[in-house]
C-alpha cells in the first residue's frame with residue numbers, strides 16, 4: 108500500500124496511553140493545521156464505530172508497546188493505516204519520536220510517508236478465534252498450580268505435537284512453543300533465541316521452541332499460508348501477543364495457526380526510527396557508533412518516472428473509487444433508484460480532489476486536466492488527463508459501468524493509463540512499452556478479422572448510423588455508456604471493436620494507452636491514427652478502436668461520406 112493514499116485522509120483517530128496528554132495535544136494541533144477532524148480515546152475505551160468507518164481514516168497510537176497492541180486490535184481489522192508515536196521505553200514497534208510531530212504530519216498528509224504491511228497470525232480452535240501481530244504462545248500450565256500426580260504440570264512443562272500442512276514436525280517437550288510473525292521476531296521470540304526478521308514485513312510464520320529439552324530443536328520458518336497445527340498432550344495455556352488473557356486449552360485440542368488475511372498497516376515517515384536504528388540502540392548492536400550515513404541506499408525515489416507514475420495513478424484511482432463506490436451504494440438503496448445531482452457532484456468533485464491531491468503530491472510540477480479544466484497548471488512536458496467518473500449516466504442510474512480514468516500524456520501520447528471500475532474491482536493499467544494488464548493479468552485483444560463473427564461496442568452515435576449499419580452484420584452491437592471501459596474491453600478481448608462519433612481526451616486517454624499496449628489499433632473514422640488533442644477539444648474527434656485484425660474491414664464498411 109502506498110503512502111500517497113494518506114493525502115486523502117479525512118479524520119484522525121488517536122488511541123492514547125494514560126499520561127500522554129501533552130503529546131496528544133501536539134498531534135491534535137498538527138492535525139488541526141491540516142483542517143482535519145480529530146478524536147482521541149484512552150486506551151481500552153470503546154471507540155464509536157461511526158468515528159472509525161466510512162471516509163479515509165488515519166490511526167495514531169501514542170504510548171508504549173501495550174497501547175500499540177491494543178491499537179492494532181482496533182485498526183488492523185478495519186484496514187486503517189496508523190502511526191505509532193513512542194512514549195514507551197522499550198520495543199521495536201513504536202517508531203516515531205514525539206518531538207517531530209508537526210513535520211511528521213506534514214509528510215504523512217502530503218502523501219509522502221510509506222505504509223508497511225505487517226503480517227498477523229490467526230489462531231483458531233472450536234472456542235478461540237484471535238489474531239496477533241507478534242505471536243501466539245503455547246506453554247505449560249502455571250508452574251505454581253499443583254495438580255495431583257503430575258510433576259510435569261507443577262514445573263510448567265508441556266508436550267506439544269506440531270504439524271505443518273498435515274505433515275508431522277515432531278513433539279516439542281519443554282516450556283512450550285511460540286508461533287510468531289516477522290514483527291514478533293523482535294519480541295518474545297528474540298528472548299527465546301529466535302532470529303530477527305528484517306525487514307519486518309515479510310510473509311512467514313516462525314515456530315519457536317521455548318526452552319526445549321532437545322538442544323537440536325531450532326526455530327522453524329514456514330510460509331504464512333501454511334497451516335500450523337498444535338495438539339497438546341495435556342492441558343496448556345494459550346495467549347496472544349502476551350497482553351491478552353491467557354486461555355486454558357484442554358489436552359488433545361487441535362489448535363491451528365495461519366497467517367491472518369488482514370495485515371496491520373503501519374505508517375512510517377522519514378522521522379520514524381529505522382529498524383536498524385532500533386536494534387542498534389535497543390540491543391546495543393553498535394560495536395562502533397557510525398554517524399556517517401553515506402553508505403546507506405538513498406531513499407526510494409522515482410528511478411523510472413513512468414513506472415512510478417503508474418503506481419501513483421493506480422493508487423489514486425483506487426482511492427478515488429472508494430468514495431464513488433460508497434455514494435453508488437447509497438443510490439442503490441434510495442427509493443427513486445436515481446442519485447441526486449448533489450450526490451453526483453459530490454462524487455465527481457471528491458474523486459477529482461483525491462486524484463489531484465495524490466498526483467500533485469507525487470509530481471508537483473505536472474499539469475493536471477480534469478474533464479477539460481486545468482486543476483493544476485504545471486511546467487514541463489507531462490500532463491495528467493483525468494476523468495473523475497466516466498460513465499456518469501450509468502452512475503446516476505445505479506448501473507455499475509462507470510470508472511475512474513487517469514492518463515499521463517507526453518507530447519500528445521498517453522504514456523500511462525489506468526482505468527478502475529470500483530464496482531467490479533477491475534483495474535486496467537498500462538505503461539508505454541510494458542504491455543497492458545487487468546489487475547495483475549496481462550491482456551490482449553482478440554484476433555477476429557470478420558465482421559460477421561465480431562462483437563462491437565458503440566459509444567456516442569448521435570444518428571444511430573453505426574448501429575444501423577452493423578447491427579445485422581455483426582454478432583452484436585453493445586453500448587455500455589462508458590468510453591474508457593469500452594476501450595479496456597477491446598484491449599482485453601471482451602469485444603472486438605469500439606466506435607465513438609466524438610470523443611474528448613479525458614474520456615479516452617487512459618483507455619487508449621491500455622488498448623495500444625495490449626496490441627489494439629486506434630484511428631479516426633478516416634483511418635488516420637487517432638490523435639489526442641488536448642488544446643483543441645472543439646474539433647470533432649471520432650474514434651474507431653479495434654483488435655487490429657478487424658480494423659480494415661470496419662473502415663471499408665463505413666459510409667463513403669463518413670460518419
Ligand code: IPD
Pocket residue numbers: 494496497498499500566567587588589590591607609610611614
Ligand atoms: C461519456 C461516456 C460515454 C461516451 C461519451 C462520454 P461521461 O462520459 O464515456 O460512453 O460515449 O462520449 O462523454 O460524461 O459519462 O463522463
Ligand code: CA
Pocket residue numbers: 494496497498613614
Ligand atoms: Ca467521460
